Amino acid sequence: xxxxxxxxxxxxxxxxxxxxxxxxxxxxxxxxxxxxxxxxxxxxxxxxxxxxxxxxxxxxxxxxxxxxxxxxxxxxxxxxxxxxxxxxxxxxxxxxxxxxxxxxxxxxxxxxxxxxxxxxxxxxxxxxxxxxxxxxxxxxxxxxxxxxxxxxxxxx
Numbered sequence: 001x002x003x004x005x006x007x008x009x010x011x012x013x014x015x016x017x018x019x020x021x022x023x024x025x026x027x028x029x030x031x032x033x034x035x036x037x038x039x040x041x042x043x044x045x046x047x048x049x050x051x052x053x054x055x056x057x058x059x060x061x062x063x064x065x066x067x068x069x070x071x072x073x074x075x076x077x078x079x080x081x082x083x084x085x086x087x088x089x090x091x092x093x094x095x096x097x098x099x100x101x102x103x104x105x106x107x108x109x110x111x112x113x114x115x116x117x118x119x120x121x122x123x124x125x126x127x128x129x130x131x132x133x134x135x136x137x138x139x140x141x142x143x144x145x146x147x148x149x150x151x152x153x154x155x156x
Contacts, residue, residue, distance in 0.1 A: 003016070003045055003056060006040060006058045007040045007041070010040075011061075011065070011068065012058070012061065012065060013058035013060050014059075014061060015038060015039050015040070016037070016038060016043070016056040016057065016058055016059060017035060017037050017056065017057050017059055018030075018033040018034060018035065018036050018038065018043070018044065018046075018054065018056055019035070019054060019057060019083070020033060020034035020053075020054045020096050021054065022084070022085035022087075022090065022094070022096060022099045023086035024086065024107055026053070026054075026111075027048065027052070028139045028143055028145045029049065029139075029143030030046075030052065030053075030096075031096045031097070031100075031139065032136060032139045032143060033054070034054075034095050034097075034132070035093065035094075035132065037059055048143070062074045062075075085099055095131070095132035096131075096132065096135060097121075097125070097130065097131030097132035097133070097134055097135035097136075098130055098132050099131070100112075100121075101121075101122070101125050101130075101131030101134070102131075105118065108121070113145075114148065116148055116151075117138070117148060117151065120138070120148075120151045120155060121135075121138060122134075123155065124138070138151070
């Protein structure tokens, strides 16, 4: 329903941001999609699978709105807006992989499945510069996770 409302208001928003739940139960497909921005009708929409808990939020076109409504003020820059996670609220723009990178080892193992995958995740994150970039290396485009053998072959 939300997607339909967004699509019906193209003067307000032309794109949406995919938001996955920040916890250990989130599917690999949704981890991969977290924080990505898509045009309406051109990207994936939740639910991606049975029991999917992901959602979307509109990316508001404030520049376009200000042309139509000159007195409209943009939201203040720098005001920290947050989103929930299994370990407490985090800044709204926190991507799944960046959140996971800051979690304790026990939660990382529970999420990724093994201590070896956690080691690869951390090594790739360091090399790529972010946890979300590492998540994109651990998960194929179809949402399936790379095996430990794949990771060894690709990153050792």
